[in-house]
Amino acid sequence: MPAPDVLLYGLPLAFLAGFIDAVAGGGGTITLPTLFLMGLSPAQAVATNKLLAIFGSGSATVQFWRAGQVERGLVLRLVPLALLGSGLGAWLVHFIDPNAFRGLVAAVILGVGVLVLVNKRFGLEDRYPGLTPRVLALTLPGTLVVGVYDGLLGPGTGTFLMFLFTLAGFNLVRSSGNARTINFATNLGAFVYFLLGGQMVFWIGLPMGVANALGAALGARMAMLRGSGFVKAIYGVIVVLVAARLLIR
Template sequence: MPSPDVLIWGLPLAFLAGFIDAVAGGGGTITLPTLFLMGLSPAHAVATNKLLAIFGSGSATLQYGRAGHIDRPLVFRLIPLALAGSALGAYLVHFVDPDVFRNLVAAVILGVGLLVIVNKSFGLEDRYPGLTPKVLAATLPGALIIGLYDGLLGPGTGTFLMFLFALQGFNLVRASGNARAINFATNVGAFFYFLFQGQMVFWIGLPMGLANAAGAFVGARMAMLRGSVFVKWMYAGIVLLVAARLLFH
């Protein structure tokens, strides 16, 4: 086990990850490698990462929810499917070649980022039509598939969710709020799964979780203050970070 002095650099990185994740997703691409560098085994790092992620995603969800940037009727319908997909992904992880899957997802997320950047108006205006059959036909299977990816690999789950919501007409601030809410639910589900396995390192996960929550608070407030243009460029940067994390793990 690492010594307590790893928190000297672990806490600032957890804060940064919370800030980034609250704006555009992808915070796990920072926290998970940080936990590995601290000396945790893969099992302990993954479990502890879910512990601290609850704090960050919960903090961001609270901020977006208070400001009215979460569409509860839609999100509440998607959470069960995202949870089911995540559980299925965790089961299938033993039957899938992770390297092939990482390369495929990296290509997909780069394509998503390119589409967001090239389409100058994408995600800047709120054109969400409401809870229509067309919206449900796109988001219900989308939540299941992204949840499955979360259970299999995880990096960039929030980024994919944001894209799913932006495709339905949400501006990127509201898309981020909805994505954080679903991410929080899947993190809670994963937390209980890992909790019963006894692999969480609480003396690392709890303080880093508080730092992650503080970063998420600042990030969510910044996203709402600066608007969708700010979120869009942060999103583009996170897409590159997630792709690099998948390709050069």
Template sequence: MPGPEVLLYGLPLAFLAGFIDAVAGGGGTITLPTLFFMGLSPAQVVATNKLLAIFGSGSATVQYWRKGHVEQSLVLRLIPFALVGSAFGAYLVRFIDPDAFRTLVAGVILGVGALVLVNKRFGLDDRYPGLTARVLALTLPGALLIGMYDGFLGPGTGTFLMFLFALAGFNLVRSSGNARTINFATNLGAFVFFLLQGQMVWWIGLPMGLANALGATLGARMAMLRGSAFVKWMYGGIVLLVAARLLLHPS
């Protein structure tokens, strides 16, 4: 078990991860390797990461929700689908080779990032039409599939959710707010599951969670202040970070 000195780098990295995750998703690409580097077992890493993630995603959700950047009527309909998908994804782990799946997802997320950046107006204007049949036909199965991915593998879940909401017509600031809310729900569901397994390292997860929440608060406020153009370029950078972790850091 590591000593308290690991928090000297764990806290600032958790803060950075919270900031990045609140803007464009992908915070787990920082916190997961950090926890591994501390010397925790794989089970402890996954469980402790969910503990700190609920702080960050919860803090970001509060910021976006208070400023009206969460489409509550849609998000509340999607949360059950994401939770069911996440549980099913966790069940599928035993049947599918994660290494081969990582390569596939890395290719998909790079394609998503290219589409967002090449299309100059994508995600900059808010064109959400309301709870239409088209929106529900897109987002309900989308939330289920992304939830499955979150339960099965995880890195980039928030980034995929943002793309889903941008396809539905939201600008990237509102897409981020919606994505953080659903991600908070899935993190909370996973937290309860891992809590019962007793694998969380509380003395690491709690202070890193507070640092993550502070970073997420600042990141959400920055995204709302700077607007969708800022989020879009942050999004492009996170896509590269997530793809690199999937390809180069399979643990």
């Protein structure tokens, strides 16, 4: 078991991860390797990462929700699918080797990043048409698939969700608010599953969770203050980091 001094670097890294995750997703690319570095087993690291992710995604959700940057009518329809998908993904870990998909997911997320960055206007303007059949046909199955991915593998969930909501017509700030809310639901679904497994290291996950929540609150406020252009710049960096995280175990 790690010594308590691992929190000397674990707490600031959790804060940084929360900030980045609230803006553009991808905070797990920092926290999960940190937990491995602390000496946790793979099962302990994955489970504990879900514990602290609950704090961060929950904090960001509150900030975006209060500022009116979450499309509540749509998101409330998607939350049950996010919960179902993440729980299903966590269960599938016992039958499917997640590592087999790492290369494919890395390629997909890089492709997503290129599409966002090459199109200079993509995500900078809000063109959400409302709860149209097209929006529901895109977001309902999309949320379920991303939820399964989060429970099964995880890195890049928030990044995928932001792309999904941007395709639905939201600007990147509102996409981030919607994505954080759904990501909280996927984290919650997987959290319950991993909690029952008894692998969480609470004395590490709880303080790192608080630090993650503080970083997420600051990141959400910064995203709303600086706007979609700022979010888009961070998003491009996160896409590369997530892809590298998937390829370098």
